[in-house]
Amino acid sequence: MHGFRSDNNAGLCPEAVQAILDANDGHRFAYGEDKYTEAAVAALRRLFGDGTAAWFVATGTAANTLAIASLTQPWQRVLCHEHSHYNDDESTAPERITHCRTVQIRTSAGKIEPGDIRQAGQVRGGDVHEPQPGVVTLSNPTEFGMVYTPSEMRALCDVAHAAGYRVHVDGARFANAVAALGCEPAELTGDAGIDALSFGGTKNGLAAGEAVVFFPQGDGRVFETATHAFAFHRKSTGHLLSKHRFVTAPFAAMLHDGAWLRHAAHANEMASRLSDGLVRLGYQLKFPTQANAVFVVLSPPIDAALRARGYAWYPFGDPEWNMFRVMCSFDTQPEHVDDLLADAEAIVAR
Ligand SMILES: Cc1ncc(COP(=O)(O)O)c(C=O)c1O
Numbered sequence: 536m537h538g539f540r541s542d543n544n545a546g547l548c549p550e551a552v553q554a555i556l557d558a559n560d561g562h563r564f565a566y567g568e569d570k571y572t573e574a575a576v577a578a579l580r581r582l583f584g585d586g587t588a589a590w591f592v593a594t595g596t597a598a599n600t601l602a603i604a605s606l607t608q609p610w611q612r613v614l615c616h617e618h619s620h621y622n623d624d625e626s627t628a629p630e631r632i633t634h635c636r637t638v639q640i641r642t643s644a645g646k647i648e649p650g651d652i653r654q655a656g657q658v659r660g661g662d663v664h665e666p667q668p669g670v671v672t673l674s675n676p677t678e679f680g681m682v683y684t685p686s687e688m689r690a691l692c693d694v695a696h697a698a699g700y701r702v703h704v705d706g707a708r709f710a711n712a713v714a715a716l717g718c719e720p721a722e723l724t725g726d727a728g729i730d731a732l733s734f735g736g737t738k739n740g741l742a743a744g745e746a747v748v749f750f751p752q753g754d755g756r757v758f759e760t761a762t763h764a765f766a767f768h769r770k771s772t773g774h775l776l777s778k779h780r781f782v783t784a785p786f787a788a789m790l791h792d793g794a795w796l797r798h799a800a801h802a803n804e805m806a807s808r809l810s811d812g813l814v815r816l817g818y819q820l821k822f823p824t825q826a827n828a829v830f831v832v833l834s835p836p837i838d839a840a841l842r843a844r845g846y847a848w849y850p851f852g853d854p855e856w857n858m859f860r861v862m863c864s865f866d867t868q869p870e871h872v873d874d875l876l877a878d879a880e881a882i883v884a885r
Contacts, residue, residue: 538871540847542827542864548740548798554788558780565777571784578790579746582720588762589748590769591782595707596625597774598733598745600632603670604768605761606701606730609634611669614655617641618678618852620705632772636666643853645681645822647673649694656698668699675704675712675723679852680828682712685722692728701757702728707735710799711826725750730757736786739798740865744782798865802827805863805872812876816883821858829861840882846875
């Protein structure tokens, strides 16, 4: 199988494999009461700040929905991009777990703008007949592979907070965003005003590992309520893993020596090599490549010819765009990219 369909299709990075072997050291307390989990939380606090709080779950859907459940009440609304993972790929988990109304932000741009939140976020405040402001959930990198900078994130958070919303970021590929910007993780999260982050490890080489990090903002009341609620939401929805250390030991190992950023930077570099090559061959990119995904327009015959050579990818965005996501991973090699470019060249030349 060619490796461009998803970073979910990749195996484990060496750090994760080694950490699982190392953590297989006999009996340990379960449910996160172990030294590996303690080390992973400490590593996250070093990255994001001492005042932050963090927990672990196995899937991105659990991270997103449990974080948002902890930040909301069931009579509130959650604003998200119409093509966000939260809206398009999490089945009814948002409704089952948060009980909130999902409201879509419709935009064909690569990034949500503050004005989009202002418009979609309007409610008759205090009217019991209408779902009230709850959370704005943003993805960084975005649905279309672009990256919000710290100042863009700050502007989005300011508008959201002013309209009464908390801000959650789906960072299933947060490492790719940080690697692309070269900024400090705290600058892009707590310092920019966000209340909670789903920080993905799975797509960056772990077997199953997503952290949920909460950041104190303002008078700290949202943080206090959310961090009290999170552990109860996690257990009561069946997402508290007993053999926790096999999720947290690899997470700690990835953070320990910077492997999380090295792997993400490598995947980004492969995507940029691919994207430059496709543009040179005359292919159209619908959005600029800023992280590890390339969003390319493929006519049906070209798509079919590439698939006949064994490639696979998901369509994204509106069907009439003919846009496909070609994804690079921590283990994509330059020769894999060059082989795809050679096939893409042979097909356009026909
Ligand atoms: C943007 C985004 N968020 C979250 C997820 C996590 O999803 P899952 O629940 O399948 O782990 C994914 C996985 O593809 C994703 O692309």
